Amino acid sequence: TSAKAYKDAALAARLSDRYYRPKQDSDPSFTAEVEKIGGTEAHICYQCGTCTGSCPSGARSTYRIRNFMRRVNLGMRDVCLNDPDLWLCTTCYTCSDRCPRNLIPTDVIMAMRNIAARQGIVPKNFLATVNFIYNTGHGVPNSDANRAARVKLGLEAEPETTCKYPEYIPAIRKILEAYGTKQLADKVLAEG
Ligand code: SF4
Ligand code: SF4
Known part of the structure:
Protein backbone atom coordinates (compact mmCIF):
# COMPACT_ATOMS: atom_id res chain seq x y z
CA THR A 1 0.00 0.00 0.00
CA SER A 2 2.77 2.39 0.98
CA ALA A 3 4.58 1.66 -2.28
CA LYS A 4 1.44 2.52 -4.23
CA ALA A 5 0.93 5.72 -2.25
CA TYR A 6 4.56 6.70 -2.92
CA LYS A 7 4.15 5.96 -6.60
CA ASP A 8 0.95 8.01 -6.85
CA ALA A 9 2.50 10.89 -4.92
CA ALA A 10 5.51 10.88 -7.21
CA LEU A 11 3.26 10.86 -10.21
CA ALA A 12 1.20 13.70 -8.76
CA ALA A 13 4.38 15.70 -8.20
CA ARG A 14 5.52 15.08 -11.75
CA LEU A 15 2.20 16.21 -13.15
CA SER A 16 1.65 19.09 -10.76
CA ASP A 17 2.89 21.73 -13.15
CA ARG A 18 0.48 20.52 -15.80
CA TYR A 19 -2.69 21.24 -13.87
CA TYR A 20 -4.36 24.49 -14.74
CA GLN A 119 -24.52 41.20 -22.78
CA GLY A 120 -24.85 43.31 -25.90
CA ILE A 121 -21.55 42.06 -27.37
CA VAL A 122 -22.42 41.58 -31.05
CA PRO A 123 -20.58 42.90 -34.14
CA LYS A 124 -22.48 45.63 -35.95
CA ASN A 125 -22.63 43.73 -39.25
CA PHE A 126 -24.57 40.97 -37.47
CA LEU A 127 -26.97 43.55 -36.08
CA ALA A 128 -27.42 45.04 -39.54
CA THR A 129 -28.45 41.55 -40.64
CA VAL A 130 -31.04 41.54 -37.84
CA ASN A 131 -32.61 44.56 -39.51
CA PHE A 132 -32.65 42.81 -42.89
CA ILE A 133 -34.45 39.86 -41.30
CA TYR A 134 -36.81 42.21 -39.48
CA ASN A 135 -37.73 44.04 -42.68
CA THR A 136 -37.77 41.19 -45.20
CA GLY A 137 -37.57 37.86 -43.35
CA HIS A 138 -34.15 37.26 -44.93
CA GLY A 139 -30.59 37.93 -43.80
CA VAL A 140 -29.81 38.38 -47.49
CA PRO A 141 -32.89 39.91 -49.12
CA ASN A 142 -33.82 39.10 -52.69
CA SER A 143 -32.59 41.54 -55.32
CA ASP A 144 -33.41 42.45 -58.92
CA ALA A 145 -30.24 40.69 -60.10
CA ASN A 146 -31.23 37.55 -58.22
CA ARG A 147 -34.79 37.70 -59.50
CA ALA A 148 -33.55 38.00 -63.10
CA ALA A 149 -31.20 35.04 -62.58
CA ARG A 150 -34.04 32.94 -61.16
CA VAL A 151 -36.31 33.74 -64.10
CA LYS A 152 -33.51 32.88 -66.51
CA LEU A 153 -33.30 29.46 -64.84
CA GLY A 154 -37.03 28.95 -65.29
CA LEU A 155 -37.85 29.63 -61.63
CA GLU A 156 -40.34 32.06 -60.18
CA ALA A 157 -38.78 35.42 -59.45
CA GLU A 158 -39.62 35.09 -55.73
CA PRO A 159 -38.72 31.94 -53.74
CA GLU A 160 -41.23 30.14 -51.49
CA THR A 161 -40.31 32.25 -48.48
CA THR A 162 -41.32 35.58 -47.06
CA CYS A 163 -40.35 36.95 -50.48
CA LYS A 164 -43.49 35.34 -51.83
CA TYR A 165 -45.48 35.39 -48.58
CA PRO A 166 -44.70 38.72 -46.89
CA GLU A 167 -47.75 38.26 -44.68
CA TYR A 168 -45.51 36.14 -42.42
CA ILE A 169 -43.02 38.93 -41.79
CA PRO A 170 -44.99 40.35 -38.81
CA ALA A 171 -44.59 37.00 -36.99
CA ILE A 172 -40.82 37.15 -37.56
CA ARG A 173 -40.80 40.67 -36.18
CA LYS A 174 -42.60 39.51 -33.06
CA ILE A 175 -39.92 36.86 -32.43
CA LEU A 176 -37.08 39.36 -32.85
CA GLU A 177 -38.84 41.78 -30.51
CA ALA A 178 -39.73 39.12 -27.93
CA TYR A 179 -36.06 38.18 -27.54
CA GLY A 180 -34.90 41.80 -27.51
CA THR A 181 -32.83 41.24 -30.65
CA LYS A 182 -34.40 44.06 -32.60
CA GLN A 183 -34.10 46.45 -29.67
CA LEU A 184 -30.41 45.53 -29.27
CA ALA A 185 -29.79 46.14 -32.97
CA ASP A 186 -31.49 49.54 -32.85
CA LYS A 187 -29.61 50.60 -29.73
CA VAL A 188 -26.12 49.57 -30.86
CA LEU A 189 -26.52 50.79 -34.45
CA ALA A 190 -27.83 54.15 -33.23
CA GLU A 191 -24.65 54.59 -31.19
CA GLY A 192 -22.79 54.73 -34.49
FE1 SF4 B 1 -10.35 17.54 -31.21
FE2 SF4 B 1 -11.63 19.82 -31.77
FE3 SF4 B 1 -13.00 17.65 -30.99
FE4 SF4 B 1 -11.48 18.98 -29.26
S1 SF4 B 1 -13.33 19.76 -30.28
S2 SF4 B 1 -11.57 16.77 -29.48
S3 SF4 B 1 -9.75 19.63 -30.56
S4 SF4 B 1 -11.82 17.89 -32.89
FE1 SF4 C 1 -15.14 26.12 -38.59
FE2 SF4 C 1 -17.39 25.26 -39.75
FE3 SF4 C 1 -16.72 24.38 -37.32
FE4 SF4 C 1 -17.50 26.91 -37.62
S1 SF4 C 1 -18.76 25.06 -37.96
S2 SF4 C 1 -15.75 26.19 -36.42
S3 SF4 C 1 -16.65 27.40 -39.66
S4 SF4 C 1 -15.61 23.99 -39.23
Whole structure:
Protein backbone atom coordinates (compact mmCIF):
# COMPACT_ATOMS: atom_id res chain seq x y z
CA THR A 1 0.00 0.00 0.00
CA SER A 2 2.77 2.39 0.98
CA ALA A 3 4.58 1.66 -2.28
CA LYS A 4 1.44 2.52 -4.23
CA ALA A 5 0.93 5.72 -2.25
CA TYR A 6 4.56 6.70 -2.92
CA LYS A 7 4.15 5.96 -6.60
CA ASP A 8 0.95 8.01 -6.85
CA ALA A 9 2.50 10.89 -4.92
CA ALA A 10 5.51 10.88 -7.21
CA LEU A 11 3.26 10.86 -10.21
CA ALA A 12 1.20 13.70 -8.76
CA ALA A 13 4.38 15.70 -8.20
CA ARG A 14 5.52 15.08 -11.75
CA LEU A 15 2.20 16.21 -13.15
CA SER A 16 1.65 19.09 -10.76
CA ASP A 17 2.89 21.73 -13.15
CA ARG A 18 0.48 20.52 -15.80
CA TYR A 19 -2.69 21.24 -13.87
CA TYR A 20 -4.36 24.49 -14.74
CA ARG A 21 -4.73 26.79 -11.78
CA PRO A 22 -7.58 29.25 -12.19
CA LYS A 23 -6.47 32.83 -12.50
CA GLN A 24 -8.51 35.86 -11.62
CA ASP A 25 -10.05 36.10 -15.06
CA SER A 26 -11.28 32.51 -15.08
CA ASP A 27 -14.80 31.46 -14.26
CA PRO A 28 -15.32 27.70 -13.82
CA SER A 29 -19.09 28.14 -14.22
CA PHE A 30 -18.54 29.31 -17.80
CA THR A 31 -17.79 25.79 -19.05
CA ALA A 32 -20.98 24.43 -17.50
CA GLU A 33 -23.03 27.31 -18.87
CA VAL A 34 -21.69 26.81 -22.40
CA GLU A 35 -22.26 23.05 -22.18
CA LYS A 36 -25.84 23.54 -21.01
CA ILE A 37 -26.75 25.99 -23.78
CA GLY A 38 -24.76 24.18 -26.48
CA GLY A 39 -25.87 20.68 -25.45
CA THR A 40 -22.37 19.21 -25.90
CA GLU A 41 -19.73 18.05 -23.41
CA ALA A 42 -17.01 20.55 -24.25
CA HIS A 43 -14.91 19.47 -21.27
CA ILE A 44 -14.01 16.12 -22.87
CA CYS A 45 -12.19 17.88 -25.75
CA TYR A 46 -8.65 16.47 -25.84
CA GLN A 47 -7.24 19.20 -28.08
CA CYS A 48 -6.45 17.00 -31.06
CA GLY A 49 -6.97 19.91 -33.47
CA THR A 50 -9.08 17.99 -35.99
CA CYS A 51 -11.66 20.77 -35.78
CA THR A 52 -9.20 23.53 -36.62
CA GLY A 53 -7.65 21.43 -39.37
CA SER A 54 -11.11 21.01 -40.94
CA CYS A 55 -12.34 24.56 -40.52
CA PRO A 56 -12.79 26.56 -43.74
CA SER A 57 -12.99 29.80 -41.81
CA GLY A 58 -9.76 29.11 -39.92
CA ALA A 59 -7.95 28.56 -43.21
CA ARG A 60 -8.70 32.17 -44.15
CA SER A 61 -8.50 34.00 -40.84
CA THR A 62 -7.09 34.04 -37.31
CA TYR A 63 -10.10 32.06 -36.07
CA ARG A 64 -9.15 28.82 -34.31
CA ILE A 65 -11.96 26.64 -33.03
CA ARG A 66 -9.59 24.45 -31.00
CA ASN A 67 -8.36 27.55 -29.20
CA PHE A 68 -11.94 28.45 -28.27
CA MET A 69 -12.55 24.90 -27.00
CA ARG A 70 -9.50 25.19 -24.77
CA ARG A 71 -10.43 28.59 -23.43
CA VAL A 72 -13.99 27.47 -22.71
CA ASN A 73 -12.59 24.64 -20.64
CA LEU A 74 -10.33 27.02 -18.76
CA GLY A 75 -13.35 29.14 -17.86
CA MET A 76 -12.03 32.18 -19.73
CA ARG A 77 -15.40 33.86 -20.03
CA ASP A 78 -14.33 37.44 -20.74
CA VAL A 79 -11.59 36.45 -23.16
CA CYS A 80 -13.97 34.27 -25.20
CA LEU A 81 -16.90 36.66 -25.23
CA ASN A 82 -14.80 39.67 -26.25
CA ASP A 83 -12.76 37.95 -28.95
CA PRO A 84 -14.02 39.21 -32.36
CA ASP A 85 -13.03 35.84 -33.86
CA LEU A 86 -16.03 34.35 -32.05
CA TRP A 87 -18.10 35.67 -34.95
CA LEU A 88 -16.02 34.16 -37.76
CA CYS A 89 -17.53 30.65 -37.55
CA THR A 90 -19.78 30.07 -40.56
CA THR A 91 -21.70 27.29 -38.75
CA CYS A 92 -20.89 24.83 -41.52
CA TYR A 93 -20.62 21.99 -38.91
CA THR A 94 -17.59 20.38 -40.61
CA CYS A 95 -15.74 20.34 -37.26
CA SER A 96 -18.73 18.66 -35.65
CA ASP A 97 -18.82 15.98 -38.35
CA ARG A 98 -15.13 15.21 -37.77
CA CYS A 99 -14.55 15.57 -34.02
CA PRO A 100 -13.26 12.19 -32.75
CA ARG A 101 -14.83 12.91 -29.35
CA ASN A 102 -18.25 13.36 -30.96
CA LEU A 103 -18.41 16.92 -29.69
CA ILE A 104 -20.25 19.69 -31.49
CA PRO A 105 -17.79 22.60 -31.48
CA THR A 106 -20.19 24.58 -33.66
CA ASP A 107 -22.74 24.58 -30.86
CA VAL A 108 -20.07 25.63 -28.36
CA ILE A 109 -19.56 28.70 -30.52
CA MET A 110 -23.30 29.27 -30.85
CA ALA A 111 -23.70 29.02 -27.07
CA MET A 112 -21.01 31.64 -26.52
CA ARG A 113 -22.61 33.91 -29.11
CA ASN A 114 -25.88 33.60 -27.22
CA ILE A 115 -24.21 34.54 -23.93
CA ALA A 116 -22.35 37.43 -25.61
CA ALA A 117 -25.53 38.73 -27.24
CA ARG A 118 -27.28 38.85 -23.87
CA GLN A 119 -24.52 41.20 -22.78
CA GLY A 120 -24.85 43.31 -25.90
CA ILE A 121 -21.55 42.06 -27.37
CA VAL A 122 -22.42 41.58 -31.05
CA PRO A 123 -20.58 42.90 -34.14
CA LYS A 124 -22.48 45.63 -35.95
CA ASN A 125 -22.63 43.73 -39.25
CA PHE A 126 -24.57 40.97 -37.47
CA LEU A 127 -26.97 43.55 -36.08
CA ALA A 128 -27.42 45.04 -39.54
CA THR A 129 -28.45 41.55 -40.64
CA VAL A 130 -31.04 41.54 -37.84
CA ASN A 131 -32.61 44.56 -39.51
CA PHE A 132 -32.65 42.81 -42.89
CA ILE A 133 -34.45 39.86 -41.30
CA TYR A 134 -36.81 42.21 -39.48
CA ASN A 135 -37.73 44.04 -42.68
CA THR A 136 -37.77 41.19 -45.20
CA GLY A 137 -37.57 37.86 -43.35
CA HIS A 138 -34.15 37.26 -44.93
CA GLY A 139 -30.59 37.93 -43.80
CA VAL A 140 -29.81 38.38 -47.49
CA PRO A 141 -32.89 39.91 -49.12
CA ASN A 142 -33.82 39.10 -52.69
CA SER A 143 -32.59 41.54 -55.32
CA ASP A 144 -33.41 42.45 -58.92
CA ALA A 145 -30.24 40.69 -60.10
CA ASN A 146 -31.23 37.55 -58.22
CA ARG A 147 -34.79 37.70 -59.50
CA ALA A 148 -33.55 38.00 -63.10
CA ALA A 149 -31.20 35.04 -62.58
CA ARG A 150 -34.04 32.94 -61.16
CA VAL A 151 -36.31 33.74 -64.10
CA LYS A 152 -33.51 32.88 -66.51
CA LEU A 153 -33.30 29.46 -64.84
CA GLY A 154 -37.03 28.95 -65.29
CA LEU A 155 -37.85 29.63 -61.63
CA GLU A 156 -40.34 32.06 -60.18
CA ALA A 157 -38.78 35.42 -59.45
CA GLU A 158 -39.62 35.09 -55.73
CA PRO A 159 -38.72 31.94 -53.74
CA GLU A 160 -41.23 30.14 -51.49
CA THR A 161 -40.31 32.25 -48.48
CA THR A 162 -41.32 35.58 -47.06
CA CYS A 163 -40.35 36.95 -50.48
CA LYS A 164 -43.49 35.34 -51.83
CA TYR A 165 -45.48 35.39 -48.58
CA PRO A 166 -44.70 38.72 -46.89
CA GLU A 167 -47.75 38.26 -44.68
CA TYR A 168 -45.51 36.14 -42.42
CA ILE A 169 -43.02 38.93 -41.79
CA PRO A 170 -44.99 40.35 -38.81
CA ALA A 171 -44.59 37.00 -36.99
CA ILE A 172 -40.82 37.15 -37.56
CA ARG A 173 -40.80 40.67 -36.18
CA LYS A 174 -42.60 39.51 -33.06
CA ILE A 175 -39.92 36.86 -32.43
CA LEU A 176 -37.08 39.36 -32.85
CA GLU A 177 -38.84 41.78 -30.51
CA ALA A 178 -39.73 39.12 -27.93
CA TYR A 179 -36.06 38.18 -27.54
CA GLY A 180 -34.90 41.80 -27.51
CA THR A 181 -32.83 41.24 -30.65
CA LYS A 182 -34.40 44.06 -32.60
CA GLN A 183 -34.10 46.45 -29.67
CA LEU A 184 -30.41 45.53 -29.27
CA ALA A 185 -29.79 46.14 -32.97
CA ASP A 186 -31.49 49.54 -32.85
CA LYS A 187 -29.61 50.60 -29.73
CA VAL A 188 -26.12 49.57 -30.86
CA LEU A 189 -26.52 50.79 -34.45
CA ALA A 190 -27.83 54.15 -33.23
CA GLU A 191 -24.65 54.59 -31.19
CA GLY A 192 -22.79 54.73 -34.49
FE1 SF4 B 1 -11.48 18.98 -29.26
FE2 SF4 B 1 -13.00 17.65 -30.99
FE3 SF4 B 1 -11.63 19.82 -31.77
FE4 SF4 B 1 -10.35 17.54 -31.21
S1 SF4 B 1 -11.82 17.89 -32.89
S2 SF4 B 1 -9.75 19.63 -30.56
S3 SF4 B 1 -11.57 16.77 -29.48
S4 SF4 B 1 -13.33 19.76 -30.28
FE1 SF4 C 1 -15.14 26.12 -38.59
FE2 SF4 C 1 -17.50 26.91 -37.62
FE3 SF4 C 1 -17.39 25.26 -39.75
FE4 SF4 C 1 -16.72 24.38 -37.32
S1 SF4 C 1 -18.76 25.06 -37.96
S2 SF4 C 1 -15.61 23.99 -39.23
S3 SF4 C 1 -15.75 26.19 -36.42
S4 SF4 C 1 -16.65 27.40 -39.66
